[in-house]
Amino acid sequence: MNKNRIEAFSDGIFAIVITIMVFEIKIPHVDITELNHALLAILPKIMAYVLSFVIIGVYWVSHHNMMHFLESVDRTALWLNNLVLLTVALIPFPTALLGEYPNTTTPVVLYGLLLAAVNFSGTIFWHYSTNNSRLSKKNLNPAFVKRVKIFHSLPIFIYLFAVLMSFFSTYISYFLFIGVPLFFIIPNPLLNRMLSKPFIEN
Amino acid sequence: MNKNRIEAFSDGIFAIVITIMVFEIKIPHVDITELNHALLAILPKIMAYVLSFVIIGVYWVSHHNMMHFLESVDRTALWLNNLVLLTVALIPFPTALLGEYPNTTTPVVLYGLLLAAVNFSGTIFWHYSTNNSRLSKKNLNPAFVKRVKIFHSLPIFIYLFAVLMSFFSTYISYFLFIGVPLFFIIPNPLLNRMLSKPFIEN
Amino acid sequence: MNKNRIEAFSDGIFAIVITIMVFEIKIPHVDITELNHALLAILPKIMAYVLSFVIIGVYWVSHHNMMHFLESVDRTALWLNNLVLLTVALIPFPTALLGEYPNTTTPVVLYGLLLAAVNFSGTIFWHYSTNNSRLSKKNLNPAFVKRVKIFHSLPIFIYLFAVLMSFFSTYISYFLFIGVPLFFIIPNPLLNRMLSKPFIEN
Amino acid sequence: MNKNRIEAFSDGIFAIVITIMVFEIKIPHVDITELNHALLAILPKIMAYVLSFVIIGVYWVSHHNMMHFLESVDRTALWLNNLVLLTVALIPFPTALLGEYPNTTTPVVLYGLLLAAVNFSGTIFWHYSTNNSRLSKKNLNPAFVKRVKIFHSLPIFIYLFAVLMSFFSTYISYFLFIGVPLFFIIPNPLLNRMLSKPFIEN
Numbered sequence: 118m119n120k121n122r123i124e125a126f127s128d129g130i131f132a133i134v135i136t137i138m139v140f141e142i143k144i145p146h147v148d149i150t151e152l153n154h155a156l157l158a159i160l161p162k163i164m165a166y167v168l169s170f171v172i173i174g175v176y177w178v179s180h181h182n183m184m185h186f187l188e189s190v191d192r193t194a195l196w197l198n199n200l201v202l203l204t205v206a207l208i209p210f211p212t213a214l215l216g217e218y219p220n221t222t223t224p225v226v227l228y229g230l231l232l233a234a235v236n237f238s239g240t241i242f243w244h245y246s247t248n249n250s251r252l253s254k255k256n257l258n259p260a261f262v263k264r265v266k267i268f269h270s271l272p273i274f275i276y277l278f279a280v281l282m283s284f285f286s287t288y289i290s291y292f293l294f295i296g297v298p299l300f301f302i303i304p305n306p307l308l309n310r311m312l313s314k315p316f317i318e319n
Numbered sequence: 320m321n322k323n324r325i326e327a328f329s330d331g332i333f334a335i336v337i338t339i340m341v342f343e344i345k346i347p348h349v350d351i352t353e354l355n356h357a358l359l360a361i362l363p364k365i366m367a368y369v370l371s372f373v374i375i376g377v378y379w380v381s382h383h384n385m386m387h388f389l390e391s392v393d394r395t396a397l398w399l400n401n402l403v404l405l406t407v408a409l410i411p412f413p414t415a416l417l418g419e420y421p422n423t424t425t426p427v428v429l430y431g432l433l434l435a436a437v438n439f440s441g442t443i444f445w446h447y448s449t450n451n452s453r454l455s456k457k458n459l460n461p462a463f464v465k466r467v468k469i470f471h472s473l474p475i476f477i478y479l480f481a482v483l484m485s486f487f488s489t490y491i492s493y494f495l496f497i498g499v500p501l502f503f504i505i506p507n508p509l510l511n512r513m514l515s516k517p518f519i520e521n
Numbered sequence: 522m523n524k525n526r527i528e529a530f531s532d533g534i535f536a537i538v539i540t541i542m543v544f545e546i547k548i549p550h551v552d553i554t555e556l557n558h559a560l561l562a563i564l565p566k567i568m569a570y571v572l573s574f575v576i577i578g579v580y581w582v583s584h585h586n587m588m589h590f591l592e593s594v595d596r597t598a599l600w601l602n603n604l605v606l607l608t609v610a611l612i613p614f615p616t617a618l619l620g621e622y623p624n625t626t627t628p629v630v631l632y633g634l635l636l637a638a639v640n641f642s643g644t645i646f647w648h649y650s651t652n653n654s655r656l657s658k659k660n661l662n663p664a665f666v667k668r669v670k671i672f673h674s675l676p677i678f679i680y681l682f683a684v685l686m687s688f689f690s691t692y693i694s695y696f697l698f699i700g701v702p703l704f705f706i707i708p709n710p711l712l713n714r715m716l717s718k719p720f721i722e723n
Numbered sequence: 724m725n726k727n728r729i730e731a732f733s734d735g736i737f738a739i740v741i742t743i744m745v746f747e748i749k750i751p752h753v754d755i756t757e758l759n760h761a762l763l764a765i766l767p768k769i770m771a772y773v774l775s776f777v778i779i780g781v782y783w784v785s786h787h788n789m790m791h792f793l794e795s796v797d798r799t800a801l802w803l804n805n806l807v808l809l810t811v812a813l814i815p816f817p818t819a820l821l822g823e824y825p826n827t828t829t830p831v832v833l834y835g836l837l838l839a840a841v842n843f844s845g846t847i848f849w850h851y852s853t854n855n856s857r858l859s860k861k862n863l864n865p866a867f868v869k870r871v872k873i874f875h876s877l878p879i880f881i882y883l884f885a886v887l888m889s890f891f892s893t894y895i896s897y898f899l900f901i902g903v904p905l906f907f908i909i910p911n912p913l914l915n916r917m918l919s920k921p922f923i924e925n
Binding site for chain 2: 182
């Protein structure tokens with residue numbers, strides 16, 4: 118199985134998931150005089166959509182970054198990648214739950230656990246692919262490999278902490294859900310250091 | 320992040336959004352004797368679909384045109400592009416509202432504001448990418464860069480004017496919503512001048 | 522606008538339309554003892570899906586064949602192609618109607634008119650692109666160009682005839698709807714002759 | 724018709740089917756106090772989704788493997804491939820049925836029959852394409868061709884057996900439905916032998 122095909126297949130799944138979620142936002146069927154009120158009630162669904170759009174966008178970028186440093190993909194890596202895609206493809210479900218029950222613990226728990234699962238499977242994928250330079254490019258810096266592993270697995274703990282916090286206040290959980298992608302989007306020195314020196318110069 | 324991947328990802332999202340909207344047009348479940356009548360009532364939804372199809376088609380073309388003149392894409396441009404994609408991906412929602420409540424102000428307002436947001440984010444993307452030739456191709460004509468900026472930002476004002484007009488007559492708003500894409504589809508001297516001389520000859 | 526991008530965008534739309542239609546076949550929510558009976562009632566929807574799958578498959582193949590003989594695509598051809606895509610993207614709507622009201626005239630009429638519209642816009646696209654060799658490849662045989670035009674426009678008349686027949690018997694219409702794609706799928710001497718000698722040898 | 728286009732079109736359909744199925748898992752609309760209970764009731768739907776995700780994943784991999792050994796694709800192979808895609812595109816329907824009626828015979832029967840149909844059409848595609856080296860690459864090992872045929876057609880019998888077993892216990896059927904993809908995912912000596920020596924060395 119060729120690396121480019123897996124990338125194209127993964128890209129397709131990312132694009133479909135990120136787009137189709139919007140169709141979970143059903144328009145209200147009410148009397149015209151009630152429309153504005155009914156639309157306001159939909160606002161949490163739109164916000165849940167935007168949140169998942171941004172989070173999946175970050176996953177898409179980091180998926181590419183990981184793939185970029187691989188030379189090839191074997192059968193095990195292919196199925197570990199499929200595991201990542203499965204967890205990503207499930208995101209619309211807790212997203213719709215979040216939009217419907219925004220201040221309830223259960224949807225926040227499911228959302229946080231699923232995001233943790235995406236990062237967990239992504240970390241396994243990266244670990245397997247780079248371990249002993251199994252599939253990674255030549256001269257890939259072991260320190261860089263480790264840094265990617267840390268940055269990809271750290272959100273697992275943050276998401277699990279958000280799950281825990283949801284039993285006290287869902288607002289703290291949302292704050293954490295929003296914070297993680299923002300860290301990867303907004304340029305910052307920590308991120309720049311992480312992305313530096315991927316290859317060993319010799 | 321490589322420019323081609325971003326183009327392919329964006330293309331996927333454009334293709335999905337433009338196609339899936341049609342599934343918002345639900346068939347009626349009525350007695351056969353009522354069917355023709357029920358189908359006539361669906362006509363506004365079909366027209367709303369066709370309108371958004373054409374508008375997204377124009378966005379897709381102008382997205383490619385902008386990408387065509389870029390040499391590369393950096394992290395900031397990537398996320399500005401994702402912002403464009405987010406606004407495009409939201410279009411099915413007010414489109415479905417328009418189809419359901421065609422002569423009501425609120426859906427027209429939301430539709431106009433969202434279209435303005437697409438053009439606004441697209442303009443920011445273009446401004447960022449071409450400012451001081453940050454990501455644009457060599458010899459790109461500054462006058463061309465400016466003309467693209469003007470033509471991409473002008474619809475913002477037209478859409479906002481349509482939003483304003485919707486409080487008086489939604490027909491004026493529809494006239495403007497239809498007029499903007501037609502300007503970019505039907506060959507005209509203004510458009511031809513805009514697209515001329517993208518590069519400085521030396 | 523580059524020809525490859527338009528092909529990829531069109532392919533995406535064809536793939537999405539052909540696949541998503543299946544989600545119009547809603548599963549029944551009945552008591553288990555009623556399930557088999559309820560599933561039998563869904564059979565027309567499955568058959569309507571299969572019919573549209575095959576018809577869109579034929580359109581996809583002929584779309585590629587036409588594109589194959591073009592050298593480039595200009596603004597007008599791009600929008601004529603978008604017109605083809607718009608008509609194709611609308612197919613799920615009358616398909617769902619056919620599945621819901623299989624023996625009623627109106628859905629058959631709408632289905633036939635839409636298919637005629639696909640072939641009509643495709644014929645215009647081909648005519649525009651090949652007229653005076655505007656966009657077509659060098660040495661393209663004028664007799665071949667004409668044959669493609671005839672074979673692409675003939676179904677228009679057959680579909681319109683099927684529309685007419687639906688007022689007498691929808692079975693005749695279905696027979697014609699099935700016959701057209703089968704002609705293009707099953708190898709036959711007429712088709713082989715049509716596809717022969719696309720280029721003038723010199 | 725060029726082989727790459729068919730691969731890209733097929734990839735698109737696989738990616739769409741595998742992703743969109745998740746939208747069949749509708750969130751419950753209940754009182755918050757009932758939410759956890761209502762979500763537990765959805766568990767069979769999520770499990771049905773995961774099962775079909777894995778099965779379609781295996782089909783996608785084997786589709787690529789088969790395509791990989793072909794030199795070109797003719798009109799007949801194109802339509803045999805479309806037959807494979809049609810059966811794959813139908814999978815969401817019995818998957819949704821399985822999720823709704825997990826312990827009922829009919830959905831298991833339909834699911835098993837459809838999976839058997841996917842493998843059957845895939846086997847025909849492979850047989851047609853490789854028979855007398857019609858479309859396959861030079862030096863392709865006849866023993867390898869035969870082994871692929873056996874491994875691609877064996878699941879037909881297992882799925883049909885699962886259909887039969889569903890009249891006694893749907894658990895046996897599920898065990899078989901899960902076992903087949905696992906055989907192709909988990910590395911094992913039988914699979915490794917199958918994939919060995921595709922080409923004759925000379």
